[in-house]
Amino acid sequence: MAIELVTGHSGAAHVSGADAGAMHAGICGSDSYVLGAVPSVTMSDANTLTIQPCDLMVEGRHVRLSGTNTLSIRSGAQTGKRNDLIYVRYTYDSSTGVESAKLGVKEGTTATTATDPALDNPSSVLDGATIADVAIARVSLDALTPTATWLLPQLPTLAALGDSVSQSIKFTVEVGKNGEGDTVNIRGYVIGPDGAEPLAVVSIRWVNPKAFNSTAWGTGIKVATMQGWSCPIDADMLASSSSTSEYYQVINDGIFFRTSTTHSVGAATWHYGAMVFPVQRA
Structure with missing residues (x-):
């Protein structure tokens, strides 16, 4: 049995790349990622791939591409297609x-x-491989025409995760602004990191103080507006009330009350709904 304080002074050099790599992989994940912005990868001419500066996490190892990096790509054939992979090769020299x-x-x-x-060396650094290749980009050649594509996923920062994994949505209540006495209880949360199709979970209960007439498939009544978020689709949810024709609809950043039939809505009628729909930052 052995134990070591890695991040502590021991009086001798003892912290290795494997130590740092194991810690990074434990925090970031055991795969490979781009840190920060995804770099631009372009074909500056038919045979030259250009990769702009970036920071990578390659199976726990921090790799930095400084300046502009260029690689030679062999020309494609007059007919046919070909994929070339651009890789980072990690090497450990056991003698030194x-x-x-x-x-x-x-x-x-x-x-x-x-x-x-x-790839020639698909084994993982984390498994003790002394040579490991990780693909970071692809050049697709369609006859003589090359197209470059970045492959590694972007690793979200802790700040981004903390801001978007689970956060409440602020609403502006639109009904009863002039003292009509409407009661609106609305609460919503966004779940999921930005860029991964986050979802909004919203519950709403509206009580109208006065009777009104609702037109079938009309424009409806805007009950509330989401602040900072919008829905990329029109999402509907049946509202629990005295009429099964009533429903809530999300259009962009607005939540509307609508009916599928023309009828009178009595005073002090409550309309409750729970909705789940995709959102994006407005």
Whole structure:
């Protein structure tokens, strides 16, 4: 049995890349990611791929691409398609203990349908591999025309996760603004990180103080407005009330009360609904 205080002074050099890598993988995940903004990857000409500066987390190892990095891509065939993979190669020299990283190109095979080539060293650094290749971009060649695509997912920051994983939605109540006596209890939360189709979960209970007539499939009554969020689709939810024709609808940032039939809504009628719908930042 052995125990070691890694982040502590021991009087001798003892912290290794494997120590830092294990900690990073435990926090960030064991796969590979881009930290911060996704870099631009472009073909500056038919045979030159350009990757702009970025920071990567490659199976627990922090790899930085400084300046503008260029790699040579062999021309495609007049007919047929081909995929080339751009990879980061991690290398550990067991004789010196030196670790390093470099970029490389794994060329695919020209065919009617392009497929990604198998990397030469697919084993993981976290499993003790002394050489490990991780694909970060793809160059797809359709005959002589190359197109570059970034592959690694973006790792969200803790600040972004804390702001968007579960947060309350602020609403502006639109009914009863002039003292009509409407009662609106509305509460909503956004679940899921930005960029991963977050969902809004909203419950609403509106009590109208006075009777009114509602027109079938009319524009309805705007009950509340979401602040900072909007719905990319028109989402409907049946409202629990004395009439089964009543429902709430989300259009952009507004929540509307509508009916599918023309009828009179009595005074002091309550309309309750619970909705789940996709949202995006407004």
